[in-house]
Amino acid sequence: MSTTLITSTQNPFIRQLAQLKDKSRERKKSDTFLIEGKREISLALKGEYELETLLIYPELFSLKQLNDLTNKRINVIEISKEVYQKLAYRDTTEGVLAVAKSKNHSISNLKFNTETPLVLVAEAPEKPGNIGAILRTADAAHVDAVIIANPKTDLYNPNIIRSSVGCLFTNQITTGTTSDIIAFLKEKNINIYCAALQASVNYHTQDFTKSAAIVVGTEATGLSHDWLKNSTQNIIIPMQGEIDSMNVSVAAGILIFEAKRQRNFL
Template sequence: MKYISSPHNALIRYAEQLQRKSKTRKKEGQFLIEGQREIQLARAGNFEMTQVLVCSEILLGREDFEPAQVRKQLTLEENTDIIAVSSEVYEKLAYRSGTEGCIAFAKAKNPHLSQLHLSNAPLILIAESPEKPGNIGALLRTADAANIDAVIIVDPVSDLYNPNVIRSSVGCVFTVPTAIASAADTIAFLKSNDINLYAATLQSSENYDRMDFTTATAIAVGTEATGLSKHLRDAAKTNIIIPMGGAIDSMNVSVSAAVLLFEAKRQRGFG
């Protein structure tokens, strides 16, 4: 089994590029997954992992280990290459503290609208141009908690496999059906599937709890700074608003999405 002790090793330098640069992730079609739970969720989401770096002192509490043991613990395929690394190398690559001593190289998927499989009366979250990777992750975590059909990210600023998206989603980026599309393609997709669009916005809006979300529904949220684009607002069946009782007129986008989605789930009996 291969062992890497130098942080200057070519594979480790490549891993650093994947960790830090969206351009490299997009060009190579690869990204890194850090942590045992995240790797297991990626496997559950049918992501292919080619190599896994293991610091056995952290993962297993000892220096000696068999690759088969790691494959079983992380639910990896038999052909996944296991590479042992020193604690110095692992700490150089680790994006956050407290992970379990394993980092996987994974192949990115093409999250296209055509790959979404919807139920008869789907519930979809649309997030337009989320700026912060942490917000994308929080939205995906909310979508997982509400067990909705899909998330569509319209014109994102950050890529889906940014390490902070993975961290803040707690691995839900691998299990929530997700697509990335333009506003125009998203609107066309909703129309072709007879899905009603509700736009969370301040302009000409009605209270969200007066809506009927039991039919095929998509709820669109925008950034806290600029809100939703006119394109999505104009395409909406109804603009909706969460009444505010304080001095400000908006909440964090993931909090707003949670309020709206869980109202829709309440109306549907949460099933």
């Protein structure tokens, strides 16, 4: 396999990739993004993402490892330590990065392979770490889809890829406005269970074995009125401490795994 070598951080292609790493605007304009790490790249390939280029730092990643990673013909560039440090997001990683094509995450593309889908909806999550944790929970529970309503950051933010440990690529993920998502769920006859304080019942009293969307909001503001107005039933996680909310990814995990328990999939 022939490779190109780039040693300068001022190389135009490297400067373009640095923009992809740092700026959402550049990722959206080019429909490409950076993936860092062997496991993450492997999961992207498993999720049928198209890789345009692989960049390897030979001191940390060998061509033999590249052959183990993929048997597809992909453009490979060897890079110097300085270039690698400019592009890498993590302090410790395996010395390999990929330039990948973005996917279309429109709600109109969402399809289910079951008649009783289980969906996790998160409205307006802002922190990439929380989004990544939600995606890890969704992957662990093998939900049918994760829907981000009114997203505050693009899905290919490197912090989301890192905190999801590549689960961004293994989940069926879609985004849209709250109104579009509610319309979609109603069209598909999916019950809407909103995690909220108002007019709520304990979450474990509900039947999640039928088509269900579990909807969580931010800790600061909760869910918007549109969700509460269209909810099949508001649900609450009983708490015995002094506070009345918990981290959104923790709450999502509790609710989703109760649904999975009822479906006898644990």
